[in-house]
Amino acid sequence: MKKLASLALALALCVSLLPFPAAAADETDSGCADVPKLTKEEIYDLLEDNPNTMPSTVFDAEPSVTAPYSTGAVNMNALQRAVDRLNALRQLAGLPPVALDAALCEEAQYGAVLLAASDFSHRPAKPDDMEEAFYERGKAATSSSNISAGRYVTATPDAFMNDADPSNMTSVGHRRWQLNPTLGKVGFGYAFNANSYYHRYTSEVIKDRSGKPGDYDYIAWPSSGNFPEDLIWWNIPWSVTLNPSKYQQPNASDVTVTLTRASDGRTWTFSGAKSYTAATRGEYFNVETSGYGVPNCIIFRPDEVESYEGVYTVEITGIRTASGAAATLRYSVDFFLLADAVSPYVEPFTDVCKTDSYADAVKWAVTSGVTKGTGDGTTFSPDMTCSRAQVVTFLWNLAHQPAPQSTEHPFTDIPAGGLSDWYLKAMCWAVEQSITTGTGDGATFSPDDPCTREQVLTFLHRYLNSPAAKGESELANRYVTDWYTPALAWAQTNGVLGGYWYDFNLFTPCPRADIVSYMYRAVTE
DSSP states (O other): OOOBOOOOOOOOOOOOOOOOOOOOTTOOOSSBTTSOOOOHHHHHHHHHHSOSSOOSOOEEEOOBOSSSOBOOEEOHHHHHHHHHHHHHHHHHTTOOOOEEOHHHHHHHHHHHHHHHHSOSSSSOOOOTTSOHHHHHHHHHHHTTEEEEESSOGGGHHHHHHHOOSHHHHTTOHHHHHHTOTTOOEEEEEEEEOTTSSSOEEEEEEOOOOOOOOOOBSEEEESOSEEEEGGGOOTTOOEEEEEOTTTBOOOOTTTOEEEEEETTTOOEEEEETTSOOOOOSSSOEEEEEOSOSSSSOEEEEEOSSOSSOOEEEEEEEEEEEBTTSOEEEEEEEEEEEOGGGSSOSBOTTOSSOBTTSTTHHHHHHHHHTTSOOOBTTTTBOOTTOBOBHHHHHHHHHHHTTOOOOSOSOOOOTTSOSSGGGHHHHHHHHHHHHTTSOOOBTTTTBOOTTSBOBHHHHHHHHHHHTTOOOOSSOOHHHHTSOOOTTHHHHHHHHHTTTTTTOOTTOOTTSBOBHHHHHHHHHHHHHO
16 A cells, blocks of 8 residues: 545546446446446435535544644544445445444554654654654554545545555555455544644555455446446546456456447557556556455556546456456446436426425425325426415325314305315314414305415414514514414514515415425424
C-alpha cells in the first residue's frame, strides 16, 4: 500500500441513454455469484442510502495530536457510515459486506493520531515527545493500513478505490485491499490537526482475511453490468483481479486486453509488447502479482477518454486456468449517470415532480394513507380542488379510519346509502369530533361543494384539538373576526402555510397539493 493524499479533479460527465445489451454467450459477470447485479435505480438507492458525507458529530472525545497524546473517541455513527460506504462499493463489485470491528478501530485510531502528529507515511517518524508505547501502536497500525490525508473518514473508501496517481496506479493496492474477497472485518481511525498540511487523517486497518466469499471468477473495477460513471474519472485505472484458485498467475508478456466502446467502435489494445509509463494521463497497462489482497491483478487505462458513457466491452486473452488451459475473459460495463437513474416523478404519480414544492407532502400523504391519488392511482392531480366530503375523508384516513359511534347524522342533503357510502363514516366521525358542524344552519353538509381554504384550515385546526397561535397573525388581521379566525391565526404563526400567504385568497377552493401540504406541515413539523 502506498500513501494516498488529496487530489483535486475536474471532470465532465455525459448522459448515457444506451440500454445495457444482453450479455454475449462467452461473457461472465465479475464478483461473487451469490451477490446479484443491480439495476441502475437500485445502484442509485444503494449509494443514496450509504453516502460518503460526515454526520454532524465527528468526535465523542477529541483526539490529542500533541503531547500528551491521546486517541480520543470517534463517534461510532461516523465510523459506521464509513463502513457502510465501503460495503456499498463492495456490493457494486459483487462482494459480501464487511463488519466494523471495535478492536481494529482502536488500532486504527492510534495510526490516525500518529499520522496527524508526524509525517504522512506508512512508517511515520516518532515525534520526540511521544511515548514509545503510543508510537509503536501507531506505527503498527499505519504499516498495515490504507492511509489517507485531506479527507473526512467517510470519503476515504471512495478515494481508496481510485488509486489514480502514478505511485498507486501501478498496483491499485488500496482498491485491492478494499475489494479483497476474504476481507471480513475492518477498522477505521480518524484524527484532525489544524496546524498540519492536510488537516484530516484516516487509517483503515484492512488486512483481515476472516471473510468467506462466495464463488467468483474475477473482481473488476469498474465491475460488469451497470456502473455509475460518477465513480470513475478519466485518470482512474481499470483493474481485473483473477481468482487464484481458478487461474494461474498472469504474465504481462502474455496478456492482452482489448477495450471496445460501443457508441463508436473505438478500440484500445493493451499488452506487454508495448511500453507504458505511469502518469496522470494517457494509456497505461500493468500486470501486478504481489499480495495486495489478491495477487493476480491486471491493470489498464485508456487514453483520450474525458468521461465514460454507454457500454464498454473488455476482453482479456493470454491467461490460463488453474489446469493450464488457455482462457479468454470477456465482460461489458454500462456506464450511467446517477442523476439519470431514477424517475423525476414521485412514485407512483406521473404528475408530481420530485422538485415540486409539495413533493414531500405528496409522498407523506401516500405513505400515511391519506390518499392514493386520482383516477387509476397513477396521477395525483395537484391542481384539482377537493370536495368537503373528500377533505374530511383525508382527515379520517390520517386518523386511521376510526369507527364513528353512529352513522346517524343531522344532514338533510345526504342520501341514505348509494354514493354517500364512501364518505359516510368519515363525515359522521368528523361531526362527532366537532371537526365540522355542517353548512348554513347546520342542516346540510354540502358534501360536493368545493372545500375552500378557510374550511380546510378549520377542519385541520379542529382535528388537532385547536392549538393556539404563536403570536399575532397578520393574515388573520386582514379579515373580520369569524369562525375561521383561530384556525387562520394558528396556520400562519405555526408554519402550516409554509410562508405562502401574502397573496392568500381565503375563500377560494383549495387545490389538492395545498391540502396535503397543510396537513403535512401541521403533523410533521
